[in-house]
Structures are given as structure tokens and as C-alpha cells.
Amino acid sequence: MTDIPVHSAEIGAAGPRHWRDGVRRVSRTLWFRRLLVLVLLALGWELAARWQNNPILLPSFLEAFAAFRAASLNEGLLAAAGASLTVLLKGYVAAIVIATIIVSIAAANSFVRDALQTVAAMLNPLPAIALLPLALLWFGLGEASLLFVLINAVVWPFALAALQGFEGVPETHRLVGRNYGLTGAAYVRQILIPSALPAIISGMRVGWAFAWRTLIAAELVFGVSSSSGGLGWFIFRARNELYTDRVFAGLATVILIGLLVEAVAFRGLESATVRRWGMLR
Amino acid sequence: MLAPAIERTRDTRTAVPVLEARGLTLDYATERGPVRAVDTVDFTIAEGERLVLLGPSGCGKSSILKAAAGFLTPTAGTIGLRGRPIKGPGPDRIVVFQEFDQLLPWKTVLDNVAFPLVVARRKKKGEAREIAADALRRVGLERVLNSYPHTLSGGMKQRAAIARALAASPDVLLMDEPFAALDALTRLQMQRDLMDIARETGLTLLFVTHDIDEAVLIGTRLHLLSLHPGRTITTLDVSAFDIRDLGSAAFETVSRKVHATLFGDAGAQR
Numbered sequence: 001m002t003d004i005p006v007h008s009a010e011i012g013a014a015g016p017r018h019w020r021d022g023v024r025r026v027s028r029t030l031w032f033r034r035l036l037v038l039v040l041l042a043l044g045w046e047l048a049a050r051w052q053n054n055p056i057l058l059p060s061f062l063e064a065f066a067a068f069r070a071a072s073l074n075e076g077l078l079a080a081a082g083a084s085l086t087v088l089l090k091g092y093v094a095a096i097v098i099a100t101i102i103v104s105i106a107a108a109n110s111f112v113r114d115a116l117q118t119v120a121a122m123l124n125p126l127p128a129i130a131l132l133p134l135a136l137l138w139f140g141l142g143e144a145s146l147l148f149v150l151i152n153a154v155v156w157p158f159a160l161a162a163l164q165g166f167e168g169v170p171e172t173h174r175l176v177g178r179n180y181g182l183t184g185a186a187y188v189r190q191i192l193i194p195s196a197l198p199a200i201i202s203g204m205r206v207g208w209a210f211a212w213r214t215l216i217a218a219e220l221v222f223g224v225s226s227s228s229g230g231l232g233w234f235i236f237r238a239r240n241e242l243y244t245d246r247v248f249a250g251l252a253t254v255i256l257i258g259l260l261v262e263a264v265a266f267r268g269l270e271s272a273t274v275r276r277w278g279m280l281r
Numbered sequence: 282m283l284a285p286a287i288e289r290t291r292d293t294r295t296a297v298p299v300l301e302a303r304g305l306t307l308d309y310a311t312e313r314g315p316v317r318a319v320d321t322v323d324f325t326i327a328e329g330e331r332l333v334l335l336g337p338s339g340c341g342k343s344s345i346l347k348a349a350a351g352f353l354t355p356t357a358g359t360i361g362l363r364g365r366p367i368k369g370p371g372p373d374r375i376v377v378f379q380e381f382d383q384l385l386p387w388k389t390v391l392d393n394v395a396f397p398l399v400v401a402r403r404k405k406k407g408e409a410r411e412i413a414a415d416a417l418r419r420v421g422l423e424r425v426l427n428s429y430p431h432t433l434s435g436g437m438k439q440r441a442a443i444a445r446a447l448a449a450s451p452d453v454l455l456m457d458e459p460f461a462a463l464d465a466l467t468r469l470q471m472q473r474d475l476m477d478i479a480r481e482t483g484l485t486l487l488f489v490t491h492d493i494d495e496a497v498l499i500g501t502r503l504h505l506l507s508l509h510p511g512r513t514i515t516t517l518d519v520s521a522f523d524i525r526d527l528g529s530a531a532f533e534t535v536s537r538k539v540h541a542t543l544f545g546d547a548g549a550q551r
Binding site for chain 1: 350351352370371372374375376378380382383385386387396397400401429430431432
């Protein structure tokens with residue numbers, strides 16, 4: 001007798017509950033939370049700017065957004081971003097290759113390992129940008145100097161992270177690899193690198209962040225020499241001309257590219273590998 | 282002491298033993314100099330025999346297995362495979378470890394089993410996968426072929442490791458306390474299944490354990506070792522015992538005797 005009303009009540013509640021569950025699930029996703037944070041920041045910025053009411057010092061979010069659009073369309077913001085990214089990728093890839101070679105040797109030879117650790121410990125606390133004056137002296141105003149500081153910014157933190165990853169490879173993985181008769185390069189490629197991949201990816205991530213900020217800082221000093229000038233130069237020039245909204249547009253571009261690479265490239269790489277394999281939660 | 286009836290009689294079934302240790306002595310390098318782990322141990326394993334190294338922790342049984350695997354070089358004496366001294370690790374002696382992380386997490390279960398066939402037996406990937414799938418079916422893992430190891434239970438991981446060893450068809454299978462980290466029920470089931478596999482394939486096995494019942498059950502022959510450094514106490518034939526004998530009077534008698542031999546008579550009243 002009581003079955004029927006209870007049953008119908010459940011059906012009645014099913015719709016909104018489904019809807020609420022859906023909202024809860026979406027609100028737990030990373031992209032939703034990131035979006036929410038961005039919206040809140042933009043809102044706070046807009047309010048602060050309107051209250052401040054001085055567009056030279058602090059343009060509002062909407063003004064900066066308009067400047068961003070205008071600059072992308074006809075002020076060469078995209079070209080500047082492209083120029084920066086090209087230099088960045090060159091330096092980053094070169095640094096990862098160099099570091100991988102050094103670390104592979106260090107994994108096999110204890111002297112090279114100690115040497116690497118010493119050099120990395122020396123150079124790590126030194127901001128790579130502090131090498132720029134030297135680089136300018138040695139390589140002149142140009143891409144070579146940028147690449148020099150970039151590679152320096154990436155090689156050491158990445159090498160340290162990768163080395164730590166290699167040293168953290170569980171004894172069982174090592175024994176299994178040796179049990180199958182794997183030695184030398186095959187052993188490194190088939191056992192050590194995949195087993196150390198969580199640390200390697202995290203090193204690549206840190207290296208990427210270092211590279212990006214070092215490059216922008218270096219470009220603030222002399223973006224002019226590389227033909228189109230990078231993002232840093234775009235920001236510097238906009239500040240000189242007191243286009244504060246464009247400064248913000250340039251900064252936003254730096255941030256957006258950084259976020260995009262983090263969220264798409266590194267996150268994607270992780271979910272395709274170490275997360276899928278249960279090596280990282 | 283042990284009754285003469287179960288004292289080991291020399292095996293005469295095959296001429297060249299699969300694995301043979303003569304005066305095997307193993308040292309470990311520590312900060313305070315070398316420490317002797319194993320002192321002049323002799324044993325032979327013939328084709329189809331299952332030798333169990335049994336003793337308390339610290340008796341060097343795992344060190345002997347490491348020497349057989351080629352991870353550890355003898356300080357003195359020899360250990361040889363089919364008459365040739367063991368110079369280093371190789372896929373003719375596949376090891377099943379105690380640790381669950383012996384499956385490589387970046388490979389599926391199927392590829393984990395196929396991996397040694399590809400790298401060591403130079404098989405084509407397709408062929409290796411077929412052999413691997415067969416071996417996994419034999420240990421009852423046909424439903425998780427394409428899963429990654431982290432989704433498996435501890436028992437399933439050990440099954441996969443056994444399948445990996447079987448698929449590589451090594452001359453001798455080396456098992457280092459493979460069931461020690463499992464719960465009692467799973468362990469019993471695994472022991473049962475291993476015995477079934479041994480009966481079907483006639484595998485040659487060197488098995489390390491500190492569990493007396495497991496040793497009597499799995500082995501055709503036990504090799505008892507004393508503590509610090511590991512020395513041979515005695516060896517005895519237990520090939521008569523099967524899984525069905527578990528809990529029987531004869532089985533209990535033997536395991537009690539083994540216990541008394543290892544720990545002195547006080548332990549016999551358990």
C-alpha cells in the first residue's frame with residue numbers, strides 16, 4: 001500500500017537530483033574551477049580599476065581586453081608571441097636534449113653524477129637572467145644570447161629532476177630489467193626512463209616555467225635585435241609609450257600561453273602516460 | 282633429529298644438473314667491511330626438481346637466489362647453470378620477486394609478459410603476445426590482458442609475474458618468497474595453482490621461503506639453512522607430499538621435524 005506513493009515520490013525527485021549531481025560533477029572538474037578562478041580575478045580587477053579610475057596606472061579588464069584584441073589584430077602581438085615561442089622552443093628542446101645526454105651519462109658514472117650535482121647546485125640559485133650581461137658580451141645582441149640564458153635556465157633544474165627520478169627507480173624494476181639481460185642504452189630506454197617518467201615530466205614542467213619567465217625577462221632588456229621582437233619587447237615598448245592597457249595585454253598573453261601549455265601539453269602528456277599507468281594520482 | 286627415512290638420497294635421474302652450487306660462499310659489502318651471508322653451500326637441482334631453500338630471515342637464502350640469478354658474484358665456490366658458471370643475469374633464469382611492483386607499470390599485463398620474449402628471446406611482438414596470452418590464460422588472468430598492473434590485486438600481480446616467468450620458458454624458475462606478501466587465503470590458492478602448473482609443465486624450480494608448510498608443499502626437496510652466515514643444516518626429500526596432504530598426520534610430522542631442526546627442540550611443541 002505504501003509502496004506506490006514512495007515510488008512516485010522518488011520519480012519526482014529524480015529529475016532535480018540528476019541535475020544537481022551533474023552540477024556537482026562539473027563543479028569538481030579542473031577546467032571548471034580554473035575558469036571560475038579566472039572569472040573571479042577578472043571581476044576583481046574590473047572593480048578595482050573602476051574604483052581607482054586611472055587608466056594609465058591600472059586600465060580596467062575590459063579596456064585591457066579591448067587592447068588585447070586590437071593588438072592581436074593589428075599591433076603585432078601575435079607575431080611577437082610567435083617570435084618568443086620560436087626562440088623558446090629552440091632553447092627548450094636543445095636544453096632537454098643536452099640535459100638528457102648529461103643525465104644518461106650521470107646515471108652510469110658516479111663521478112659525472114657528483115659533478116652534475118655540484119654544478120647544478122652552483123647554478124640553480126643563480127637566476128639565469130643574471131647571465132645575460134655575460135651572454136651579451138660573448139654572443140652579442142641576438143638570438144644566440146637569448147638561447148644561452150634559456151638553455152641555462154632549463155638544463156640544471158631539469159637535469160636535477162631527471163637524475164632524482166633515475167635514482168628513485170625501484171630496485172625491483174632494475175632487477176627485472178637486468179634479469180632479462182638488458183644493459184646499456186636499452187636498459188636506460190626500456191627501464192630507467194619509463195620508470196623515472198613522473199619525475200622527468202615534472203622536471204620538464206619546471207624547466208618550461210623557468211624558460212618562459214627567463215625569456216620574457218631577457219626580451220625586456222633587448223627584444224629589439226631579433227627581427228620582430230618578442231613578447232617581452234612588446235611589453236617594454238608599450239610601457240615606454242604609456243599604453244598601460246597594452247602592457248596588460250602583453251602580460252595576459254604570457255600568462256595565457258603558460259597556462260595553455262601547462263593544461264594541454266603537460267597535463268595531456270601526464271594523463272596519456274603516468275596517470276594512465278597509475279604512477280601518479 | 283630427522284628420521285633416516287626422509288633423509289635425502291642422492292638423485293640419479295639426470296646426469297647434468299640444471300643448477301649446481303659447489304662450496305658457494307657469498308659476502309655482502311657493508312660500511313664495516315664484508316659480511317658473510319652464505320658459507321660453503323652445496324646443492325644440485327635436476328630437471329623437473331623443485332628445491333626449496335628454507336630458513337629464518339638472515340640465513341642467506343635470498344642471497345643464494347640472487348647468486349643464481351646472477352645479481353651477486355660468489356666470493357668463493359661456484360654456481361653453474363647446466364655445467365656453465367653463471368656470469369651475470371640472463372633470461373634463462375627468470376625471477377619471480379616478492380614485491381608487487383615487479384610488473385612494469387607502464388606496460389599492460391599482456392605486454393609485461395610479452396616483454397622478456399621480445400627483448401631476450403628475440404620474438405616478434407605478435408608472436409610474443411600470443412605466447413603471453415597463453416601463459417596468462419594458464420594462470421587464470423585472461424580477463425585482464427589489456428589492463429595496467431595498478432588496477433590488479435596483489436594476488437593477480439603475482440599470477441602475472443608467474444605467467445611472465447612461464448612464458449619465457451627459462452631453464453630454471455627462481456622464486457623469492459613470491460607469496461609472502463599475500464593474505465592467507467590467496468596464498469593457499471596460489472600454492473595450489475603453482476603445484477598444478479608444476480605438474481603440467483614439469484618446471485624446474487628454485488624456491489625461497491621461510492614458511493615451513495609452504496616449503497614441504499612446494500618442494501620435492503628441502504635445503505635447510507642456519508643463521509649468520511647461512512650454512513647447510515641438512516636436506517630432505519619431501520616429494521611425497523601434495524596439496525591433499527595438507528593437515529594430514531604425516532605432513533604435520535614432517536613440518537614439525539623441520540621446525541625442530543631449524544629452531545631446536547623447543548619449537549617442536551607448537
